[in-house]
Amino acid sequence: MPPKSQKAKKKCLPTRKPHFFKCIIHLSLLSKLQRIPPKFLKHISSVGSKKAILQGPSGSKWHVELGKDMKDTFLTTGWPKFVKDHSLREYEFLVFQYDGDMRFTVLIFDTSACEREDAFAVRPRRKPRQCEGKRKRGRPPKHSPEVGCTIKSEAIEHGMSLELLKDDVQLPNLLQIQPFQQAESGLPYPAPACDVKVKREESELLINILRNTTKRSKGGRISTRRPLTEKERLRAEEAANSFTSAFPYIVMRMAPSQVYRPYMRIPKWFSREHLPPKRSNLVLRDPCGKSWIVTYIPSLRCQISRGWSVFARTNKLEEGDYCVLELIGPIELRVHIFRAVEVEETLQIAMTPTT
Template sequence: MVKRSKKRPPGEWHHFFKVMFPGRYTRRLQIPPDFVEHISKEAYKFATLEDSIGSHWCIKLRKTADGTYLADGWPDFVKDHSIYDFNFLVFGYDGNTCFNVLIFYENACERDYVFKTKTNEGSAFSNGAKKRDKSSETPDSVQKASKDDPGQCLPTFKPKELKKPKREDVELTSEPLSRTRFSLSRRRPATEEEKAKVRKEAESFTSKFPCFLKCLTTSNVYKRFVLMIPVNFVRANKRHLHTESKAEVTLWNTEGKAWRVDLYYTRERRNVLSAGWLAFLRANKLEEADICVFELVGKFEMQVHIFRAVKEV
């Protein structure tokens, strides 16, 4: 029987940091060569990554000719935490099988939110379906979003001409982007007159598909980067939108481009768009007070019509 390495108290942990340079972290992440000597044999058999709220991800350590890497399970951790270029990660190792991970912005401030709703224990070593962890915590960013303005459902009108985008015409992307609050706001604030005008424009939108309207707030575009879907809208369209844990939604813009966005079902029975939403709003240059009309054009597929509060950027 192999004796397990003793877990060290936090004050005795070894640490290393990594900067997320473009193209060098999405599939695997190299552990500094001089740090490898601290890693126990047990960690090569089974290891976990622990985030700042205590959720765990199974990870596989792999040795190659050019170094030791966090491999299987690492891409899931990157996606679930929306890790982007030039984020700064600090790893604390307990001497046994667990790596604690702290994530920092480029401005050296620690991230104050995460997107994960449950642990993924076993995901790196099993091809089976994942089951929802009933005891898991809903992340703060998603939990707080349930208190935000949920949006407004629009009635279904007699259809006007609408061509649903074809999947083969676009390249679906959830490519991570650099995440800093300071680079998001690129225009002056909208006036009350402009806000009233853009709402009137958005409310005049008609479609044969079910749709809802959302006036974007600080939480949607500057702070927590999440968007809540109205409860009544989800209830009315359960067959095409309802999930009891997590699903992937495709958002199309009117130019035929698409983004994959994670849809979470929270403990407060809210449906929230989270990981991937930032990439969509950045690519489409969305700002506070802009209004989006979401059309449910297929199962977990929505086309987004954008009404800008400030026309010039």
């Protein structure tokens, strides 16, 4: 009888799902290949398979290919699309959970060690239609280096060093694998309702990366605020999420890349649904009613660029603060700011002499 009960207990235990992580130390992760740790391959039942599926935080799926050299296994075709669609950035942290049958769930954390809010709304991008007319029937064209070129051009635009784009893995004998063909849906991107809260699976991993430190980003400014407590982070988040309006709006948590650099990225679903389809000027109205002109660029990474750094600096935005962008006109956004730490306290710390 005891052995039977022990057997039943074992059956009730949840199946362990192994994980591995990747930290984007530099831009080499944005290249065409992503290496799977060799020790992790023992968990993959179909190592010989050429296909895998990555499920992003939004629940959407990206089909990728596997390639091998003499000693390593890589994500190849399809990986650049996953990178591009999620607008992955330096110092972000990816956790890959293996769900079996060559399926991975990917969690994306930003430099505050919290899951990226905008990643829960990302959908696979549709391929642009060809302008040259209909393509002739027959075998599909070979994989184009367009993705790599796009990433490099964005790196130049944001002042990143091209030296970092060099892949740190040499693959002279990488096996050639035919691209996996998938029929893409012609449906438009669904725009989730603003008041719907997305449920997230709790990660059991302890992420300790790049906590709130005083630093200067290239072309940005220095933070003079002390590190935040968890209570302060939650207080700002709850205050922002309690906001309601009859106008379209989006809740944005301020990450270091958004307040210490001269641009702010906006989730693609909100941009495509509510903002102009072409590069144009927008008006930001701050809590005091003052208007600010900024440049909006609906490119690969939808973002507000020129004018944003002045707005962020003047309004003393810091990492961990929340901004609610409320669309009150075709090109006008009212900005509601929910601070994690009051401005007076930040100024007091900045004026305290160091010993």
